[in-house]
Amino acid sequence: MCTPANLRLIFMALCLTKSIQMTFMFAFGIMTSLDIKFHQAYGQHIKAIGIMLSCMSVFGSFNMWLGLKGSMMHNKFLLLMHAVFDGIAFFAQLWLGWSILEVTFPEFDMYTREMCSQSNPAPLDAVEDCMEYLQSERTSGFQMVWRSYYYESGRDPNFFQKIIDIQRAGQCCGFGPPMGCMKYDPATFPHNNKFDDFYFGGTITDGEESWSLYSSSRNLCSYGTSNKYWYPPLPLSGDISSESEPCDQIINELEVPPQYGGCMYDMPLSTCKEVREMNIYNGCMFEIENVMNAEMAPSSIVILGLSILQVLAIVAACCFCWKRKQHDTFPDALSNVPYDPFKNAKIDIAGALERKIHRPKHEQPGIEFIED
Incomplete structure (x- = not known):
């Protein structure tokens, strides 16, 4: 499973998946940073979060190329840098995803918000x-x-x-x-x-x-x-x-x-x-909050869930770092001993050699005896 060839395939699959992840994060970050209604509803800090998401997607794309290059060359330095950068990206993505999800948490319970949107919020006092x-x-x-x-x-x-x-x-x-x-x-x-x-x-x-x-x-x-x-x-x-x-x-x-x-x-x-x-x-003060929270919450959950890709990339990079390089291993002729046909043969090897060595001269090949 953890052969160099398989690890390269894992890196290629991770790069394909992470490219979709980075595209989604970049698009969602741009939308969040430019959509005025999110700034009005949740505050100006949501704009900064969107900008950081877009920047992190660019950083993740560079790190993705770094890991793919390191896996192709079996360069342990590049693989180590890829693992370190993915560790930083993992915690940053968790923080950004949680910051977006946190703004969707209602400050007041559903009963209070629904009752206070009425003209007579009985049994609550207006x-x-x-x-x-x-x-x-x-x-x-x-x-x-x-x-x-x-x-x-x-x-x-x-x-x-x-x-x-x-x-x-x-x-x-x-x-x-x-x-x-x-x-x-x-x-x-x-x-x-x-x-x-x-x-x-x-x-x-x-x-x-x-x-x-x-x-x-x-x-x-x-x-x-x-x-x-x-x-x-x-x-x-x-x-x-x-x-x-x-x-x-x-x-x-x-x-x-x-x-x-x-x-x-x-x-x-x-x-x-x-x-x-x-x-x-x-x-509609209760309804518009539900509508806007529904636009933000699913994307933040996706961002939090996709952070598992960074963990998988770190594990793959560490496994590849522990692998010996191709020139630092035994050749195939020594690592895989050829099949010995005489090892399990049921013949008397010593007797055969003895008979071959001490064969009489008249039985040796190339000598012919002519009888009168």
Whole structure:
């Protein structure tokens, strides 16, 4: 099994498998470092992790060539360097894979997140039990992603469809809980999460707040209304369809003329924004977290699982280092003794030689005796 020829075949198979691994890590690292929604949801450090993944794939490709070259030449120095570099790559890959998987772990349990997305989170208290979840930095990251999608949905159908898909999958409407705008909440977005300059370039027609202000403050409720829990009717960046019009509902139906300027839901799209009952739909803050975690977790598990290839390469390199080189071994004529036909022959070798040596002269070949 551990002959030099077999070890070379193992190295070739590992190189083929690791080339697929490095391609996947490079592509996933580039996607993670360039996709703004991951930076907004999980923080800017996820961008650094993506860059390190791409760099490690380049380093792994070089080390893969180093091991293949060392196996072909049976160069123990190259094989040793390959084993050392693969050991470093193994721990680095474990750390990067775990760092990505760790950001997908929810900060709050599923029951709290689901209940607090409702308008009446019974039996939880909306102020005491849900305030920590609603004001957490993790929730603010997903809120930032939703606002980016909402703003761009006015001019890009892809963003419009993303929000529609999330609302349909979670049977929800908007981001926050219905009638859950907390005007008294002074919370801002965390420093490590930021909006890209590509987003939020327009202005809000109803009020003095601009999109730049809305991208820095988490809670801008419907100002000038008597009910502080209404969300403001925020416009989109364009108009791709009639469904992209902002939600602008009647706040007080008793007034004449009726008072407009609010929305029961937080930046909703489609027909759900026209629903007047609060208990029909929940906020999508719970669903968008599940959707984004589902995009990150499988890839991080694959990265962690592929680290076993580094272990196999280290074992193969060590086994090859312990092997003697071809010129430092016995030749085949000495390592494999030829078959001796006389060893097991059932003949009297000594008697045959004796008869051959002491054969009478007249019986020796080449001498003929002529009888008279």
